[in-house]
Amino acid sequence: MNTTLKTLAILAILPVFTVALSQSYLTDADALKAQGVGVASYGSANAGIVCGDRLCSEVSSKYVEKQMTEQKMEEKQMKDKAMMEEKHAMAYKMTQSVDAGSVLKLSRANVPATIPLHQGYHDGGNVYYIITDSSDQTHADTISKNQKWKVELAPLLKNAPAxxxxxxxxxxxxxxxxxxHKFQGEVFTSTPAQPxxxxxxxxxxxxxxxxxxxxxxxxxxxxxxxxxKKGELTLTPVQVVLNMPQIVWPDGQMMVKKDKTLADDTPYVGGQVLNIDTKEKTVTFIAHRGWGPDGRTIYYIVTDATPSGPAxxxxxxNAPRDANLIANSAAVDIYQFTNGIKGSGPLGFQAGIASGALGDENYSPMWRINVIGWKxxxxxxxxxxxSDINAYKNAGKIDxxxxxxxxxxxxxxCPFIDPFQ
Incomplete structure (x- = not known):
């Protein structure tokens, strides 16, 4: 009797223990499911193990990949920062040890450039001019061959408004x-005497x-x-724009610099022409050195400008009509410096940087001047x-x-030229 009662009692409470054990197991399983698998367990060790709604091996590999990507980004940022700090430190060291201007002036910053003159006419008088750029390759090649001095291709000039x-x-x-075309000289409809x-x-x-x-x-x-009108000739407009600065005209000529001694720190004031020889048909300009968009060396001369003050x-x-190019694609950006490291630039600081250079599709002799100031x-x-300009602008170090x-x-x-041809 007692044995029977004990057996019945055990059978009665067994379901209670089973339910309790089941609930405890499910609670632990849910906790483990939420916890997932640590990063110390990965690869084949996680095969078939479930973490949430996917395999733990998937979670681990994506986590590791994310960590590696973030680490690479941090390393790149630290490297870029270190390079910029190193560049600043180098410049600062130069300014502290010696006069930065004497160190950072470009060699051969100002050199003579002799260019052939052509003779033409205006209203019955003689005009002497140079040809430096053409919007058309055929004319550039033809003129280069005839004058034995290279005329540069400047495709953007075709966009200049009338x-x-x-x-x-x-x-x-x-x-x-x-x-x-090796026939009589060109006939112009205006000269600098009619600005x-x-x-x-x-x-x-x-x-x-x-x-x-x-x-x-x-x-x-x-x-x-x-x-x-007499029917002796035909007139045909040509879709080509040439850069033909006039050097001598019936009522005047470009200023000739009095001090013809050139040095790396020769100032831009007082004339850009060193000599005009109408008999030999040559003119000698000062060619200034600067940087192209990718850091290559460029040389340029200065022939005209607007407004009258800088000219x-x-x-x-003085060429007021140049102002019509301020928002036109025929003009390109050039960057000059107003402070910072002293050098051979036009404002007494480092040389300027052009956004286009010879051989580039965006080369033009017409410059839209931008100024850079260090904060x-x-x-x-x-x-x-x-690229340097963009990096320092984005870093907030220049305006x-x-x-x-x-x-x-x-x-x-400012036509770009090769002064050594």
Missing amino acids: KALSKAYMFTNGISGDGV DVYSALTSHVHVTWKDGATPRILNSEKAILDAE EMMGVT DPANAALLENI ISLARPMNSDHIVN
């Missing part, structure tokens, strides 16, 4: 001479004598138009390319603004 151009007539036959209409950038009209006509020298636009200071032609000049670094001397749009005609 109000930024002057007109020139080019002869394709007739009297042999000094013109682009409101003059531009070194010229659109062109081809002048062709008809069969049976008697070719002769035509030295003014009026003479050309009169000959056309007069540099001793170049902390004592910690200025030497910048050599556009960049559009130059507006005399509260006016500022454009400078």
